[in-house]
Amino acid sequence: MPLETVPTVRLTTAQALVRFLAAQHAERDGIEQRLIPGVWGIFGHGNVAGLGQALLQAARTGEADLPYHLARNEQAMVHAAAAYAKMRDRLQTFACTASTGPGSTNMITGAALATANRLPVLLLPSDMFASRVPDPVLQQLEDTRAGDVSVNDAFRPVSKYFDRVSRPEQLIPAALAAMRVLTDPVETGAVTLCLPQDVQAEAFDWPVDFFRRRVWRVGRPAPEPAAVRRVAALLRSAERPLIVAGGGVVYSGAMAELRAFAEATGIPVADTHAGKGAIPWDHPSAVGGLGATGTSAANALAAEADVVLGVGTRYSDFTTASHTVFAAPDVTFANLNVARLDAAKHAAEMLLADAKSGLAALAEALEGWSVGDDYRAEALRLADEWRATADRCLRLGHGPLPAQTEILGALGEVLDDADVVINAAGSMPGDLQMLWRARDPKAYHVEYAYSCMGYEIAAGVGAKLAAPEREVVVLVGDGSYLMLSSEIATMVAEGLKAIIVIVQNHGFASIGALSESLGSQRFGTAYRYRDDESGLLDGDVLPVDLAANAASLGADVISANGVAEFREALRKAKANPRVTVVHVETDPRGPNPPGSAWWEVPVSEVSELDSTRTARAEYDAHKRHQRHYL
CATH class of the missing domain: 3.40.50.970 (Thiamin diphosphate (ThDP)-binding fold, Pyr/PP domains)
Structure with missing residues (x-):
């Protein structure tokens, strides 16, 4: 139909955004649910008359179902949204609105956490006036290099998508792009839409179709058959394979497939923090956490593994013990991951797919194959030995x-x-x-x-x-x-x-212990009065x-x-x-569980302290075992 006859409704930008968010849904495996079930916020100048008014109007009139939750700290509300998304397998999350200036920049740490963990959160920081008439406005950064820079540009490096809506109509492509990224298992993370405070309150004739019910499909990418055959052939050639189960197993809902695969093949399963529980701790194939804070069972198997199958893991430095835990000279990797970034790590044979569909395809390709009985028995023995150690620690x-x-x-x-x-x-x-x-x-x-x-x-x-x-x-x-x-x-x-x-x-027990191990004698890690004689914070305990x-x-x-x-x-x-x-x-020096791997934290190369020189010698010894996996 001609543009002049397209049905429209006159709303402010903030009112339009509230109505749009309330109509977004996510679907996977035929199950639909609200993508944005609510908004966290703290109001101040910049959003109180924009998004604040829009959320109030929606609640009072019923024109949009978007409940508001009051947080006490802006960083905290982003953490709450990220935790919600983690629990909901990244299929739902919250929006977070904050006032101009420090209210908005308080969300940056939360944004970094969400993006590092690949968890979707929608951030709506208020911004300076797009008109620039009251310039500089309260809490505005004045950048001598550019007139369009605000403090919210600090969100750019920690966001998977960033946009500034400087005119009402820009919200249409920006909001749609935001939903695309939030529902993308590969690209998801913090999504930031900066909203200048005058634009939030500015009215526009919005196409009614912008507010229609939308369903964003979250699919399960199937693996390429040739890639399945290559990874299956690599596993068949292995004598001591090991599975590393990461968060991708959990977000995919592939727990049953992982257990079935491990039971059929006999390959032991180590896990990361994000993957813990993907296989029950007492399952015959489970050998516990891997890496710098991993179990002796998982780390012993990793040290001699000839093929490592990573499933939904990003291989953090803790998981690899700073590139020392996989010690076999000819160790080879195969990575099943929906993200090419992670699938390609450690020069791996890549299997680009959703964990659930990828494991099912691999199981079919490996039907009838299993590791040797001796290797199964060794993994069980090591796991039992660690469980006895854990019992003593607990x-x-x-x-x-x-x-x-x-x-x-x-x-x-x-x-x-x-x-x-x-x-x-x-x-x-x-x-x-x-x-x-x-x-x-x-x-x-x-x-x-x-x-x-x-x-x-x-x-x-x-x-x-x-x-x-x-x-x-x-x-x-x-x-x-x-x-x-x-x-x-x-x-x-x-x-x-x-x-x-x-x-x-x-005090800081963890950093205190780390400081001591690095020769820094727990300096600055205890909550104490300043001692008049030493001049240090090593006096009596604070009350x-x-x-x-x-x-x-x-x-x-x-x-x-x-x-x-x-x-x-x-x-x-x-x-x-x-x-x-x-x-x-608790006792800050209470015994820790016995470690079996390393984590690289550089130690001063020269020092007047004996404790630091000793720690440096130990650091150099560990560095000799570090390697790229090529």
Whole structure:
């Protein structure tokens, strides 16, 4: 029809965006669901009269179903959106709106986390005036090199798609492009649409079709038959193959296919943080976490593996132990991945496909083939040996303060298989990868691509919204807690039940141990008064009361002294319908699980300190085993 007869509706840019987002859906395997079920936001100048007004109008009139959630910190709301997307297999996420200036730039860390983890989040930072009439506006960056640069340009390197909507009609292609990236398993991550504050409030005659119900199909790319044959031939030639299961197995929903493939072929399965639970911890093929914080079983098998099949893994430096864990001189890789970037790593034979369809095709191509009985028996023996070691770590009897591993042991005794454990930073991710016994991949929620301190409590909000039927348990050290505990108030306001376990050791236990191993003597890693004589922060312990702090934010609080009290506190917390914080102190020097691999952190090449010179000698020794996989 002629353009002048195309049906239109007059709305502001913000009102149009709200109506558009409410009409977007994602579909995979015939199941449709809302792509953007709601918006997180903190209002200030820049969005209060734009998106704020639009969301209020939608709620009052019913013209668009897009619920609003109030966060307490802009970084935290992006973490909540990312955690929600992770729990929902990247098929749903939230939009996040913030005010001009610091409100918006506070979201950058969350954007980096989402993109590093390849999790979709939609960011709507408010921007300076497109008209540039009130110039410079409050909180505007004045760049002497260019007139169109704002602080929001800092989102560019951490976003998978970035656009600035400087005229209302630009929203149409920008919004459609945003949905395309959010629903692309290869390209997904943070998507940023900068919205100048005057444009948000500007009216335009929008084509009605812009607001029609749209379904974005998330397909399952099938593998090329020739590539399947090549990878199958490589595996048939192997005597000591190993599977590395990554997050792609989980997001694809390929857990059953992975188990069936491992059972048929006898290939042992090691996992990454993102892949933990893809195969149950006690499955005969499971050998546990791989790499710098991996199990002795997985790392021993990796050291002698001749063919490594990576499934949905991006091979982080922790997974490869900084390129030292795969030690066989002639080790060869085959990578099944939907992303060419990851499929090509380590000069691998590439199998570009969705994990579910790719594993099914490989299973068919390898029908009748299996590893030798001796190799199966060796993998079982190594896994059993590690489980005995883990049992000892989880029940140490350390005192007077318990070791962190004992807290994890008590937690594992009380929680059910479907209860979600969330963590991101400090020493706990390493302990969890080695010791946590996951049967359900959604029950293990450790963010370790960006390992962002402060993620945990905010992620608890997102995880609980995504899976209200599950118990959500946030594991957070005092370091992360002090960085970002504000979303406890959000949990209370939203009526979200979660258990928050604060493990207090008066400092940064992980970095303290790392500092000591690198010859830096735990410098700057403890929460202490400054000592008048030394001039350093090594005086008495600070009188910080995290339990009282949590209570002030509206949570119920239980303080536990020792493992037995902690175990009982957890049971009470599970029975409590409200947000409950369980506070327990641990020994920062408590024994860690025995390591069996390396992680590269450079040590000073010259030093006046004996401790640093010793650490450098150890570093040089490890470097000799490092290699490119070619």
